[in-house]
Amino acid sequence: MDTHHNDHGSDHGDGSNYLNATSGIWSWMFTIDHKRIGVMYTFGTIGAMMLGGLFALLVRLNLWVPDGVFDNNTYNQFFTLHGAVMVFLFVIPGIPGALGNFVLPLMLGAKDVAFPKINLLSLWLWAIGALFFVAVLVTGGIDTGWTFYTPYSVTNDSSMVFAVLGAFILGFSSIFTGLNFIVTVHRMRPKGMGWFNMPLFVWGIYSTAVIQVLATPVLGITLLMLAVEKMAGLGIFDPSLGGDAVLFQHFFWFYSHPAVYIMILPAMAIISELMATFSRKKVFGYTLVAYSSIAIAAFGFLVWGHHMFTSGQSAWAGLVFSTLTFSISIPSAIKVFNWLSTMYKGSVRLDTPMWYALAFLWMFTIGGLTGMFLGTMGTDVHLHDTYFVVSHFHYVMVGSIMFAFFGGLHYWWPKMFGKMYNEFMGKLGAVLIFLGFNVTFFPQFVMGSRGMPRRYANYLPEFQELHQVSTVGAFILGIGVAVGVWTLFSSIFLGKKAPDNPWGGTSMEWETATPPIEHNFHDTPSVKPVYDFSPLVYNEATGNWDRIAEESGDNHG
Amino acid sequence: MNLPILNTLASLVQDQKVAVPSDPTAEGTYWFPVQASTLAEKSDWTFYYIYWVSAFFTALIVAAMVFMAIRYRYRKGVWEGEASPGHSWTLEITWSIIPFLLTIVMWWSGFKSYMYSDTVPPDAYTIQVTAQQWSWEFEYPNGAKTYKELHLPVDTDVTFVMKSKDVIHGFWIPAFRVKKDVVPGRYTKTWAHPTMEGQYTLFCTEYCGTNHSQMMVQVTVEDQDSFDKWVAAQADPSAGLTDVEYGKQIWSQQCIACHSNDGSVVIGPSWKGTWGTEREFEDGSSAIMDENYILNSIVDPNSQLVKGYPPAMPPYKDLSQDQVDGLIAYIKSLGN
Missing domain, CATH: 2.60.40.420 (Cupredoxins -  blue copper proteins)
Structure with a gap:
C-alpha cells in the first residue's frame, strides 16, 4: 500500500519536539506555546480535581452515619470547598484550558492561538485564583456553599472574601481564554476551511468561548458587589442594610446557568470527535449538531430563573423560565440522537476513549432527562434543594463532563506526550469510574424524592441505607479516578512510543509529529473535507493510520 | 393566559391515572413519601409522567447504543464506515418534534400544579x-x-x-x-x-x-x-400541668439548646443536681442556687457568670412569672 510517510520520518529530523525544545522551569512558566500552556492546565486541573475529590470523599464519609462523623461546621466547610474547587478550578477551566488550548490551534493548522501572551496570562490568573482558594483553606475555610447565597454569606464571619476574590480572578482567566479562542477561530482558520468544514470540537469550543466572554463579567460584578457589601457595609443584598436577598440569586444564576453550558459544550465537542473517529464515519447531521451548540449557548442565557422557582419569584416569570428551559432540551436531545446515528453502519472500534464516549451518552441521557423534572415547575417545588438536584447535576458534571474530559485525555494523550498508555488499565479505569459513579449517585435521586434535603450534616435514620450505598460508590469512584490518572501519567515513563495517528483521526492535529514540534507544522497541511475517513488505512506494523497519498507533497519534510 | 388545547391534552393523559397509590394507609412508594395533601396527587402525576417518558428514552438510547456497538463493530480491514446518508431531514425533524410534544405536556401539567400550590385560598x-x-x-x-x-x-x-x-x-x-x-x-x-x-x-x-x-x-x-x-x-400553656411539667416544657422549647438536664455540658452548665448548691462565679464571688439566683440568671445572666462558662446567654426578660416559677420548680425537681 502506498503511504507517504511512517512514524519515524515525521519529527523535526533531530528528534526535537515542543516538550524538549527548550528546558528549565522558566521555559515552562513563561512559555507562550499553546501546547505547553495546555499541558500545564492539564496537570493543574487534574490536581484541582483530585483535591475536590478528596473533599467529596470526606463529605461522603461524614454521611456514613445519621449523626455524622465530623461536627456540623467541619462538614459544611467540606461540601463548600468540594463545590467551589470542582466548579471554579476544575470543571469550568478544565476542557477549554487543557484540551482546548492544546488541540484547537492544531486542528486549525495554526502555529498558536491568536494572542499567545494573553493565553499565558489566563494560566497565571488560574494559578493565582487557585492560591486564593488555598488562602481560604489556611485562614479557616468557608461554609457558605459554592453558591455564596446572601445574606448568609454576608453575615458569615469566615474568610469568604478570599473565596469571592479567587472566583473573581478565575472569572478573568476564563474571559481571556474565551476571547482568545473566538479570535483564533475567526482569524486563524486555514485557507479553504469554511465554518462548516471545521471539526465539531472547534464549533463546541467556539460556542463556549462566546458564553465565557458574555456571561462571566456578570459573575465578576456580582462577586465584587458582594465583597464591597461585606467589607464596606454597603447594602446591596443584605436586607438588614436595606438590600434585597433574592437579587443576588438572579445575578449569580445569570452567570452560573450559562456556566453550566461553559462546562457541557466542550464536553459535547469532545464526544462529537470521539463518536466520529471511533465509528469511522462523519457525525450524522453535522450541520444540525453545529447549530445546536450555538442554540444551546444562546438559550443558556435565558433560563437562570429555573433555579428560583421556590424563591418567591413571580409565577409568570417562572412560566417563562420553564418554557425556555424546555426549549434548550430539544437541541440537547438532537445531539444525543445524532451521536447515536453516527454509529449506524459504522465500523465501531472500542478503544478506551470510545468507552468513555459511550458512557457519556448513557450518563448524559440520564442527566438531561432528570433535568426535565426540575425544569417543570410543579415537580421542582418538591425536588428543589434535595438530593435529587444533587444527583441530577452530578450526572451532568461528572457523568457527562468528567467522562468526556477523561475520554478526551485518553484520546489526545498520545499526541500530547508521545506515549501510548496501557489499554487494559485505561478500560479498567473507565469501568470503575462508571460503576462507582452510578452506585454513588443513582440512590441520591431516590433519597431526594423521598425527602432528603441537600447540605445536611446529619439526617433522619430512614435514609442511612441509601447514604451508605452512595458512600461505597464514592470510594469506588475515587479508586477508578486514581486508576485512570495513574494509567495516563505512568505512560509517560512506561508507555510505548505513540505513532502520529494512533486512532485514525481526520483532523489536522493527527497530521503533525507525535509529540508535535514546537511550531506545530513545517507546512500548513492542506484542508480536506471534514471527517473524511476514506484516505486513512491502518498499518499493522507501526500501529499508525497512514494517509494514502492522493495529493502530492510530503507535509513533514 | 388560557390555552384550552393544552389543558385538554394534559387532562386527557392525566385521566389515565399513572401508578399513583391513593390508599390512605400506604407508607409511601419507592419514590415518594405518603401523599398527605391535595397538592401531592397533582404534583406526583407530573413526576410519574416525566418518569415514564425518561425511562422509555433511556432504555431506547442505551439499547440502540449497545445494538450498534455490536452490530457495527470493527472488523479487521474495515477502515471506514459503510456509505449511508450524512443526515436525514425526516429523521431529524421527527426526533425534534416528538420530544417537543412530550415536553409540552409536562411543562403544562407542571405549571398547573405550581399555580395550584402558589394560589393561596383567601379564607384559609x-x-x-x-x-x-x-x-x-x-x-x-x-x-x-x-x-x-x-x-x-x-x-x-x-x-x-x-x-x-x-x-x-x-x-x-x-x-x-x-x-x-x-x-x-x-x-x-x-x-x-x-x-x-x-x-x-x-x-x-x-x-x-x-x-x-x-x-x-x-x-x-x-x-x-x-x-x-x-x-x-x-x-394557655400551663393549663393542666403541674409547675414541674410546665417548667420542663419551657426548658424543652427554649433552654435545651444550651442547658442539659442530665449533667452533660452543652454550652451552659447543666441543671442536674444544682439546686441548693453553691455556685462559684467568674468574678470570684459565689451564691446559693435558689429562687432569686435563678430569676437573676434569667433576666441578667451575665451578672453572675458561673466559672468556666462563656457569657453566651442573652437575657430572657419576656418570660412570665408563671414561666419563671415553672423553671424554678423544674430545676428543683432535678435534685441536688
Missing part, C-alpha cells in the same frame, strides 16, 4: 411562621406559639405566612410536596390542604449555616376536635 386558617438560625416559631390565630412542633387540622386549607429574622431558610413538608423559601425582609406565603392524619416532618431546605440540618420539626395532622383542644391548650 392562617399560621404565622418565623424562621431563624436554627429554629422555627409557629404562631396560631389565638396567640398560641409553638417551637418544636406544628399541628394542623385535617381537611382544612391552611396558609403559612412566613418571615425570617436573619438569613434565607426553606419551608418544606415532603408529605405535602409543599416548599417555599423564607426570605428576610419580605413575607412569603404558601399553603396546604392536609388530607391524612399522621406525623410528618418539616425540613429547612435553604442552607442557613452551622445547624441547618437540625432545623427539623414534627408536623402532626389531626382531626378538627383534637386540633382545637390542642391549640387552645397552647394558648
Whole structure:
C-alpha cells in the first residue's frame, strides 16, 4: 500500500519536539506555546480535581452515619470547598484550558492561538485564583456553599472574601481564554476551511468561548458587589442594610446557568470527535449538531430563573423560565440522537476513549432527562434543594463532563506526550469510574424524592441505607479516578512510543509529529473535507493510520 | 393566559391515572413519601409522567447504543464506515418534534400544579411562621406559639405566612410536596390542604449555616376536635400541668439548646443536681442556687457568670412569672 510517510520520518529530523525544545522551569512558566500552556492546565486541573475529590470523599464519609462523623461546621466547610474547587478550578477551566488550548490551534493548522501572551496570562490568573482558594483553606475555610447565597454569606464571619476574590480572578482567566479562542477561530482558520468544514470540537469550543466572554463579567460584578457589601457595609443584598436577598440569586444564576453550558459544550465537542473517529464515519447531521451548540449557548442565557422557582419569584416569570428551559432540551436531545446515528453502519472500534464516549451518552441521557423534572415547575417545588438536584447535576458534571474530559485525555494523550498508555488499565479505569459513579449517585435521586434535603450534616435514620450505598460508590469512584490518572501519567515513563495517528483521526492535529514540534507544522497541511475517513488505512506494523497519498507533497519534510 | 388545547391534552393523559397509590394507609412508594395533601396527587402525576417518558428514552438510547456497538463493530480491514446518508431531514425533524410534544405536556401539567400550590385560598386558617438560625416559631390565630412542633387540622386549607429574622431558610413538608423559601425582609406565603392524619416532618431546605440540618420539626395532622383542644391548650400553656411539667416544657422549647438536664455540658452548665448548691462565679464571688439566683440568671445572666462558662446567654426578660416559677420548680425537681 502506498503511504507517504511512517512514524519515524515525521519529527523535526533531530528528534526535537515542543516538550524538549527548550528546558528549565522558566521555559515552562513563561512559555507562550499553546501546547505547553495546555499541558500545564492539564496537570493543574487534574490536581484541582483530585483535591475536590478528596473533599467529596470526606463529605461522603461524614454521611456514613445519621449523626455524622465530623461536627456540623467541619462538614459544611467540606461540601463548600468540594463545590467551589470542582466548579471554579476544575470543571469550568478544565476542557477549554487543557484540551482546548492544546488541540484547537492544531486542528486549525495554526502555529498558536491568536494572542499567545494573553493565553499565558489566563494560566497565571488560574494559578493565582487557585492560591486564593488555598488562602481560604489556611485562614479557616468557608461554609457558605459554592453558591455564596446572601445574606448568609454576608453575615458569615469566615474568610469568604478570599473565596469571592479567587472566583473573581478565575472569572478573568476564563474571559481571556474565551476571547482568545473566538479570535483564533475567526482569524486563524486555514485557507479553504469554511465554518462548516471545521471539526465539531472547534464549533463546541467556539460556542463556549462566546458564553465565557458574555456571561462571566456578570459573575465578576456580582462577586465584587458582594465583597464591597461585606467589607464596606454597603447594602446591596443584605436586607438588614436595606438590600434585597433574592437579587443576588438572579445575578449569580445569570452567570452560573450559562456556566453550566461553559462546562457541557466542550464536553459535547469532545464526544462529537470521539463518536466520529471511533465509528469511522462523519457525525450524522453535522450541520444540525453545529447549530445546536450555538442554540444551546444562546438559550443558556435565558433560563437562570429555573433555579428560583421556590424563591418567591413571580409565577409568570417562572412560566417563562420553564418554557425556555424546555426549549434548550430539544437541541440537547438532537445531539444525543445524532451521536447515536453516527454509529449506524459504522465500523465501531472500542478503544478506551470510545468507552468513555459511550458512557457519556448513557450518563448524559440520564442527566438531561432528570433535568426535565426540575425544569417543570410543579415537580421542582418538591425536588428543589434535595438530593435529587444533587444527583441530577452530578450526572451532568461528572457523568457527562468528567467522562468526556477523561475520554478526551485518553484520546489526545498520545499526541500530547508521545506515549501510548496501557489499554487494559485505561478500560479498567473507565469501568470503575462508571460503576462507582452510578452506585454513588443513582440512590441520591431516590433519597431526594423521598425527602432528603441537600447540605445536611446529619439526617433522619430512614435514609442511612441509601447514604451508605452512595458512600461505597464514592470510594469506588475515587479508586477508578486514581486508576485512570495513574494509567495516563505512568505512560509517560512506561508507555510505548505513540505513532502520529494512533486512532485514525481526520483532523489536522493527527497530521503533525507525535509529540508535535514546537511550531506545530513545517507546512500548513492542506484542508480536506471534514471527517473524511476514506484516505486513512491502518498499518499493522507501526500501529499508525497512514494517509494514502492522493495529493502530492510530503507535509513533514 | 388560557390555552384550552393544552389543558385538554394534559387532562386527557392525566385521566389515565399513572401508578399513583391513593390508599390512605400506604407508607409511601419507592419514590415518594405518603401523599398527605391535595397538592401531592397533582404534583406526583407530573413526576410519574416525566418518569415514564425518561425511562422509555433511556432504555431506547442505551439499547440502540449497545445494538450498534455490536452490530457495527470493527472488523479487521474495515477502515471506514459503510456509505449511508450524512443526515436525514425526516429523521431529524421527527426526533425534534416528538420530544417537543412530550415536553409540552409536562411543562403544562407542571405549571398547573405550581399555580395550584402558589394560589393561596383567601379564607384559609392562617399560621404565622418565623424562621431563624436554627429554629422555627409557629404562631396560631389565638396567640398560641409553638417551637418544636406544628399541628394542623385535617381537611382544612391552611396558609403559612412566613418571615425570617436573619438569613434565607426553606419551608418544606415532603408529605405535602409543599416548599417555599423564607426570605428576610419580605413575607412569603404558601399553603396546604392536609388530607391524612399522621406525623410528618418539616425540613429547612435553604442552607442557613452551622445547624441547618437540625432545623427539623414534627408536623402532626389531626382531626378538627383534637386540633382545637390542642391549640387552645397552647394558648394557655400551663393549663393542666403541674409547675414541674410546665417548667420542663419551657426548658424543652427554649433552654435545651444550651442547658442539659442530665449533667452533660452543652454550652451552659447543666441543671442536674444544682439546686441548693453553691455556685462559684467568674468574678470570684459565689451564691446559693435558689429562687432569686435563678430569676437573676434569667433576666441578667451575665451578672453572675458561673466559672468556666462563656457569657453566651442573652437575657430572657419576656418570660412570665408563671414561666419563671415553672423553671424554678423544674430545676428543683432535678435534685441536688
